[in-house]
Amino acid sequence: MENHHIKNIKKELLSDNWYTLNKFSFEYLRPDGTWETQHREAYDRGNGAAILLYNEEKGTVILTRQFRMPTYVNGNEDGMMVEVCAGILEKGNAEQTIKMEVEEETGYQIDEVKKVFESYMSPGSVTEILYFFIGKYEDNMKVGEGGGAEDETENIEVLELKFQEALKMMQTGEIRDAKTIMLLQYAQINKLLGQ
Ligand SMILES: Nc1nc2c(ncn2[C@@H]2O[C@H](COP(=O)(O)OP(=O)(O)O[C@H]3O[C@H](CO)[C@@H](O)[C@H](O)[C@@H]3O)[C@@H](O)[C@H]2O)c(=O)[nH]1
Numbered sequence: 001m002e003n004h005h006i007k008n009i010k011k012e013l014l015s016d017n018w019y020t021l022n023k024f025s026f027e028y029l030r031p032d033g034t035w036e037t038q039h040r041e042a043y044d045r046g047n048g049a050a051i052l053l054y055n056e057e058k059g060t061v062i063l064t065r066q067f068r069m070p071t072y073v074n075g076n077e078d079g080m081m082v083e084v085c086a087g088i089l090e091k092g093n094a095e096q097t098i099k100m101e102v103e104e105e106t107g108y109q110i111d112e113v114k115k116v117f118e119s120y121m122s123p124g125s126v127t128e129i130l131y132f133f134i135g136k137y138e139d140n141m142k143v144g145e146g147g148g149a150e151d152e153t154e155n156i157e158v159l160e161l162k163f164q165e166a167l168k169m170m171q172t173g174e175i176r177d178a179k180t181i182m183l184l185q186y187a188q189i190n191k192l193l194g195q
């Protein structure tokens with residue numbers, strides 16, 4: 001952490017329940033040379049990883065569908081969200097975590113994943129950096145039903161969709177999750193599914 005325009009950083013814990021909310025107070029050097037005090041809340045729910053699973057021959061992708069409470073209270077009628085497989089990094093690095101999440105949520109066991117980019121998803125309020133992956137899947141890699149961890153009550157539905165159908169769902173607004181849109185667009189730009 002090095003920025004000579006910032007000094008006297010103080011951290012106050014506001015909430016420490018499932019995740020952590022801190023309030024940072026600090027002095028910021030303005031362009032006119034004076035210091036001003038600023039306050040910023042930062043929600044720390046760890047870092048994450050997300051992956052687009054795709055099959056070139058079939059022209060398909062694997063997505064998930066699950067209930068997302070924060071969207072339900074903000075305009076998403078039934079609260080259901082279609083998303084790429086994703087999870088929070090707990091133990092292990094991003095690559096290990098995403099392979100584990102793929103098996104837990106979708107039932108596929110894949111050995112090769114490729115990191116394509118990373119992104120702060122909400123830099124003004126959430127500390128998280130998200131690591132983005134792509135990975136090829138085939139029918140014979142399916143080792144379970146998926147659905148998510150039992151103890152996490154995730155109830156994840158696994159969807160296998162034609163890539164073109166997923167792109168349409170992005171246009172109609174049926175898909176409106178940022179990480180999912182980013183990965184679908186990556187696949188489109190880089191012609192991963194050969195169009
Ligand atoms: N009890 C309880 N459980 C929670 C709470 N918040 C989350 N959980 C549980 O913790 C699980 C975390 O599952 P992961 O697969 O690790 O993460 P995710 O929810 O799929 O994805 C998160 O990270 C993505 C990548 O950054 C995000 O895109 C997504 O919105 C979400 O925050 C959730 O499914 C849910 O069951 C909470 O406040 N209370």
Ligand SMILES: [Mg+2]
Nearest residue numbers: 085086087105
């Ligand atoms: Mg998940």
